[in-house]
Amino acid sequence: MKDGFIKIACATPDVKVADCQYNADSIIELITEAHSKGVKIACFPELSVTGYTCSDLFLQDALLSSARHELVRIIRETEKLDIVSLIGVPLAVCGKLYNCAVIVNRGKAIGAVAKKNIPNYSEFYEVRHFTAANESLCADIQLDEDYSVHLEDTIFTCRELPELTFGVEICEDMWVSSPPSERLAASGAVIIFNLSASDEVIGKADYRRTLIKAHSGSLACTYAYADSGIGESTQDMVFAGHNIIAENGSVLAESKAFSSGLTIADTDIKILSHERRRMNSFSACPSCKTAYFSLDVTETILDRAFQKTPFVPSDKKALDSRCEEILTMQAVGLMTRLRHIGCKTAVLGLSGGLDSTLALIVAVHAFDMLGLDRSGIHTITMPCFGTTDRTYNNACSLAKAYSATLTEINICASVTQHFADIGQLPDVHDVTYENSQARERTQVLMDKANQLGGIVVGTGDLSELALGWATYNGDHMSMYAVNSSIPKTLVRWLVNYEAEISNGELKKVLSDILDTPVSPELLPPEKNGTISQKTEDIVGPYELHDFFMYYMLRYGFSPSKIFRIACLAFAETYSKEFIMKWLNTFYRRFFTQQFKRSCLPDGPKVGTVTLSPRGDWRMPSDASANIWLKELDNID
Structure with missing residues (x-):
């Protein structure tokens, strides 16, 4: 639970229709297994004690009597386990039958929630048996002589970790236009558990997955769907x-179809809390x-994987799609700026390195969109004391391959002067x-831009900023910084994507x-003419720095x-x-170099993390890094 990581599970037990004892045995077995794997909250399907x-x-x-009896047995036999379990069971109240989730923790039924939307269409006939709950439903239900449970619209909060708050909805509740989860999230629930019995038809799995991802994203929550x-008959x-377990729009874990057992994920409630604080449009109106x-506050042994490159999709198909989209966004930004000011000339310094190469690629795409001749892209290579033959030749070859205008201006004499x-x-x-x-x-670039009636296209990237x-x-x-985010x-x-879709000399030089x-x-x-000054040294x-930057800026870790x-x-x-060495370097440089970011030129935002002082990041240039550096000093 340290750092906000909570291990949760959706559990699908083997059931026998109407055999409550058999089903309770299966549920107890899965609760015990979940506990042994470090799970803190386990959710079972709708009406799992009886079968749906x-x-x-x-x-x-x-x-109904057997279901209550077996529910009590589940409570008793799991009382020594440090886990919360959500059990699906039918409960009768005042002559009505409700489809309920009972929340069990340390030998107690701490609450029950009833299903609000009862389907009665197509293959579903639940209205024949169950009554829809409304927000005013409130009752104490005696399970046996020793155990009772309070039934009401409720959210559940951990005493030891108040940020851990969850709400419950049942199957159809998710599929309606105004699901209960909206109210639960507004009341503070960062995890929504859904006890479901959703039959399978062709195409439904894809729709279900899409719906759950959308719910988790729009509510900035983790949505755990137990099916x-x-x-079942x-x-x-x-x-x-x-x-399916989805967190803020992304699937964390998903079971294989037609399987049973546990689907486990490590969800991060601090990410969700940060996301809600960041979005001032998120509705917060406690009403439950x-x-x-x-729960014992223990350190979660993480099974969750963290990608080394969070800015770069791991799937090649998704990566190619992302690259195409980003290049288009960058090019549209530059195209719009050129068209707005009536400019047909772009000037950029071409070094033969990655950043200036990307800036040229973007300029080429922008000029193509405008129907302008690429000769209007003036690339200037400016060799000086550290320029190597390799980068100089690549800069010249690249400009030629793109049919851009190339000018060489050696700056050794002017710098020496x-x-x-x-x-x-x-x-x-x-x-x-x-x-x-x-x-x-x-x-040189600024003056050449004035001379040519053009604008200087900036080449610096987000990591450098x-x-x-x-x-x-x-x-x-610069006058427009296309790589700034x-x-x-x-x-x-x-650049690699551009190389893959190119051929001939262009592909070779890229x-x-x-x-x-x-x-x-x-x-x-x-002495052998190779580069002596390597940035990453x-x-x-x-x-590493991109990893640090992503989790610091995107989620406030x-x-x-x-x-x-x-x-x-x-x-x-x-x-x-x-890692510790360079993390210290990252924080020191990030704080001391804010003054450079406070006066950045315009540039297009293309991702969720940017440092524009007019966009996502506003920070005083003289802010102290002491809190952040002291925390690193105190790590064992």
Whole structure:
């Protein structure tokens, strides 16, 4: 439960229709198994004690009496287990029968919730047996001489961890236009459990999955759907046990069709709480009674996987689709800016590196959209003290392959003159030595743009902005920054996508650029002419920094939580000490370099994480990093 991770389960037991003792045995067995696997909350299907397909047997006192008796046995036999269980059972109240979920915890029935929407169409005839609950339904039900349960519209909260709050709806409740989960979420429930008995027909599984993902996304919750399976009557229907656990629009776990047992997932309630705080449009209006349960606060052993590159889809088909979409969004942004100001010329510095390559790709697409000749894209290569033959040749070849206009302006003489003007010794390779080159390049680009009646297209990416790895008023500045919300790990895949759909010389040069080490090339090369200044040797691996940035900015994770999940994600790549070193670097640089982000040029937002001071991120330039760094210092 540390860091907000809670292990939950949807459980599909083997059942026999109307055999409550057999079904209770199956339920107890699965609760015990779930507990042994660290599950804190387990949800069973609708009417799991009796079976959903009892039909008119629900009107028999013998079945209802046996269901209550076996429910009590479940409560007694699981009382020593540190788990909450949601059990489906029919309960009679004041001459009416209700389809209920009873919530069991440590030897008590802490509450019951009744189904509100009773289907009576197609294959469903529940109105024949059950009454629909309304919000005013409130009753105490005596299960036997020792046990009772309170039936009311309720949300359930953990005493030891108040952020852990869940609500319950039953099957059809999810499928209606105004589901109870809307009210439950507004009352604070971050997890919605659905006890269901959804028969299977062709195409229903896809629709069900889509609906659950949408519910979890629109309510910023985890939605856990426990479905009836094999053992239900197949007289007229077949049940597949299609369990799904979705968190904020993404499926965490899903059972195989026509299977039984546990479907387990580690959900993160802190992600959900953060998402709700971030969205001020999220409706919060507590209107449900609260019941409390208890759990031991233990560290969840995580089975949840964390992708190394959260900005990059792991599925190749999804990645290609994402790349195409992003390139289009970037190009539309630049196209719209050019059209708005009536400009037919774009100027960009072409270094032979990844970022400037992506900026050129975007410019080419934008010009093609506008029907403009690509010769209006003026690429300028500006070799200086650190330029290698490899990057210089790639820059020239790339411009030629795209039919852009290429101009070479060697800046060695102008930078040397600048050194003389300010009293900088040329053999002192300090920050002044490096930044003088970056600022000279920017001055050349700006002046050429004025000369040509064009705009300077910026090449810097999101990862560089996060780390402040840009020369203030150097490569930090442009007239439209097309890569400003593209992290470095994604830049590489966008260029790779362009290479895959290209051929000939263009494909060849793009492939070589992808193989070139990331470098600003501001220091002289090695004696053999290779790059001496490799960015990731200085600031750390971009895959780590992009991982840190994503979870800090997208979900507001604490440093200790980011460190924990980074150690899991990169367990086979980096040591914990290595990760800690660069996580400290990330926080120090992120806070000290905000001043560069406070005056960024315009650029299109294409993802959920950006650092534009006019968009997603507003931060004072003199904010202290002490809280974040101290938390890292206190990690064992």
